[in-house]
Amino acid sequence: MWLCDSSIGRKVVMSVSGLALILFLTFHASMNLVALFSKEGYNMICEFLGANWYAVAATLGLAALVAVHIVYAFWLTLQNYRARGKDRYAVTDKPKAVEWASQNMLVLGIIVVLGMVLHLWNFWYNMMFAELIHQPMLGGIHATNGYDYIAQTFSNPIYVVLYVIWLVALWFHLTHGFWSALQTVGWSGKIWFERWKCIGYAYSTILILMFLVVVAKFAICGGAFCCGSCPL
């Protein structure tokens, strides 16, 4: 199977799974924004997605996608490490055109996965998992009350800092991943390379800002960094 036994095939798997994950992030970020202006609206989404069969099926699909992306990442990195040979250069001089993120995708990816584990612990475990095991009060708040879980999480300054670090790492990962994925599937050239890079930067920045604004709102308004003087 060429998706396993050729270098370009393995890269195609990385690209396609990566692009699918970007689509998921877009969906997730749009959903989060609802929490900025409506508690009822946000909790309705939480209830809709809860432990219904379609949400569980989509979660399993998503988990498979993440697993494939991670397994291939380690596989490719191991092969690349071997291809480099046993000796390393004594002196290296990184060319200006080489972006830092492009050479540190695995490290950034590991930070993203660690952040994801924390995130699953903070939310998924108390929400979807709680419903699946029929213990809706597992986390002390009802499983469909996502809004209060957000408020609870970001009342802790350590979580706020960890989430910001996580999102910054994700931004770096996406700025390279976006155009790199399209380059790998062959949709690039001298003109489209510049376009994809520009679109990729803009898209990743907007996406991460969408996540950050929710963290910021809940950290500041009644959260970890609340001044306590405004009536909100």
Place this chain on the structure above:
Amino acid sequence: MDKNISFKLRYWRQNGPKDKGHFDEREMKDIPGDTSFLEMLDILNEQLVNEGKEPFVFDHDCREGICGMCSLYINGTPHGKTERGATTCQLYMRKFKDGDTITVEPWRSAGFPVIKDCMVDRTAFDKIIQAGGYVTVRTGQPQDANAILIPKQDADEAMDCASCIGCGACVAACKNGSAMLFVSSKVSQLALLPQGRPEAARRAKAMVAKMDELGFGNCTNTRACEAVCPKCESISNIARLNREFIKAKLND
């Protein structure tokens, strides 16, 4: 007239692919600025021979920047900091400062085992070309030059791809030891022309399979290859190779 410089030269010595290897050091004195890097190494070797020591081994051939034989990793850059579009033989000592330390290493990649010192075995590239980097020849009458019309833009781009001299700087610079820039240039130079189209799918598959078999790494689009290529090959060639390869596999 450029002035003379003195500097410390650290050069890699290794007796074979299995040997551990180490750096030797030497103070080079009063080297004229218009000496080429390879001429400077000739001066070094003359000194070593006069002292009864073994000369330093490195690859070189035409010394005109066209053959792709020279292969030194100088101060962290393949071919050193030449004007872009040049190989080690076109690097001049005026690019360095008096009192500098200059470190010379071989291409380091599993695909290019060291033969001795800074001479590496690049026959892997020949094997990739032999796998399909050609048009099967059916010699007949010479055709009229205008018998097959080719857009100027395509002809120019194919020529740019064909200017790859196969020196291996792309592999040397790549953190993954990937040969994708070389392979993609060699696939592109034919894929862009009508004469290369009939065998395009077979060629892309065969050359990529050979590249993988020889132990080169997977491309992660860091663009280090493009930045150091003495012939300014672009990673748009890599996108084209990806396209050709995926198309060929989907048609199987």
